[in-house]
Amino acid sequence: MLERFKMEERMKRGNFFMRNVVEVIKQRRSVRSYDSKLVDEPLKEQILNYANAIVNPFNIPVTFQYLDAKRDGLTCPVVVGTDLYVGGKIKKGKDACVAFGYTFEQFILYVHSLGLGSVWLGGTMNRSAYEKAMHLKADEMMPCATPIGYIASKMSVRETMMRKAVKANERLPFEELFYDGSFDTSLSKAKANTLLEPLEMVRLAPSAVNKQPWRVLVQDHQVHFYLKRSKGFGHEGSLDMQMIDLGIALCHFELTAKAKGLNVSFIQQAPGITVSDMEYIGSYIVKA
Numbered sequence: 001m002l003e004r005f006k007m008e009e010r011m012k013r014g015n016f017f018m019r020n021v022v023e024v025i026k027q028r029r030s031v032r033s034y035d036s037k038l039v040d041e042p043l044k045e046q047i048l049n050y051a052n053a054i055v056n057p058f059n060i061p062v063t064f065q066y067l068d069a070k071r072d073g074l075t076c077p078v079v080v081g082t083d084l085y086v087g088g089k090i091k092k093g094k095d096a097c098v099a100f101g102y103t104f105e106q107f108i109l110y111v112h113s114l115g116l117g118s119v120w121l122g123g124t125m126n127r128s129a130y131e132k133a134m135h136l137k138a139d140e141m142m143p144c145a146t147p148i149g150y151i152a153s154k155m156s157v158r159e160t161m162m163r164k165a166v167k168a169n170e171r172l173p174f175e176e177l178f179y180d181g182s183f184d185t186s187l188s189k190a191k192a193n194t195l196l197e198p199l200e201m202v203r204l205a206p207s208a209v210n211k212q213p214w215r216v217l218v219q220d221h222q223v224h225f226y227l228k229r230s231k232g233f234g235h236e237g238s239l240d241m242q243m244i245d246l247g248i249a250l251c252h253f254e255l256t257a258k259a260k261g262l263n264v265s266f267i268q269q270a271p272g273i274t275v276s277d278m279e280y281i282g283s284y285i286v287k288a
């Protein structure tokens with residue numbers, strides 16, 4: 001009986017988050033300063049259950065796990081005020097980084113909808129300690145992790161400086177990210193119509209070093225996602241931060257479109273357009 005009640009509660013909270021995803025996306029920011037208050041065990045369990053049930057468009061499972069900075073010897077010079085971390089692992093292979101980006105971002109948004117903070121970590125950490133604590137198999141990787149905790153009322157000086165360095169409050173203009181019919185013509189907000197809000201939410205997405213490598217081409221009822229790689233951002237083995245960014249963009253688009261009642265489905269079928277400096281990732285078909 002209690003189990004059933006708990007399950008229903010969890011579903012209700014999950015549904016609430018999905019309906020209000022636009023507000024959550026608008027309010028989310030990277031949180032690197034925490035106030036030391038512990039997250040209690042039932043809430044930790046609720047978060048982990050939600051996370052491990054997320055499905056991405058590639059159907060590649062991501063497994064989440066709690067880590068403890070003291071127990072596992074984790075260090076992250078930009079984070080203060082929490083020892084609680086969560087890592088995610090996924091099987092290496094085609095689309096693994098994009099799939100990871102989608103799933104981990106849905107988890108990040110869920111965490112924020114509960115009033116907690118988190119920040120994507122892919123670089124500023126002793127990666128090998130995190131990977132060891134995740135007990136990776138030879139065919140698995142842990143692309144990123146995040147601290148979790150209650151948000152401090154004041155940002156640390158280091159966090160303030162870091163936000164300034166990457167211009168964390170800024171995003172590229174709408175017209176530079178979204179295109180209409182071909183990459184020669186920018187998409188105007190007026191023409192975006194019902195896609196305006198899903199695209200605005202893509203624009204607010206977090207990305208590694210705030211590089212925003214997502215470019216989107218709208219053609220009739222199809223929304224094609226491309227990666228425009230930033231200089232110096234290749235991949236190290238299977239790990240590709242900008243592919244993760246693309247998964248985050250897909251997540252923001254799909255969750256917002258669905259919250260707005262649009263019927264969208266994901267496919268990978270490149271339109272007959274070749275652009276030398278961009279890589280095709282996937283498309284959403286918007287049904288009337």
Ligand SMILES: Cc1cc2nc3c(=O)[nH]c(=O)nc-3n(C[C@H](O)[C@H](O)[C@H](O)COP(=O)(O)O)c2cc1C
Nearest residue numbers: 029030120121122123124168206207208209210244
């Ligand atoms: C894939 C990925 C990796 C990131 N790695 C780090 C990191 O190692 N350290 C860090 O402090 N922030 C990291 N970030 C956070 C970005 O710097 C941040 O999302 C961006 O500056 C925008 O700021 P906002 O999240 O507050 O909107 C990462 C973000 C993403 C998406």
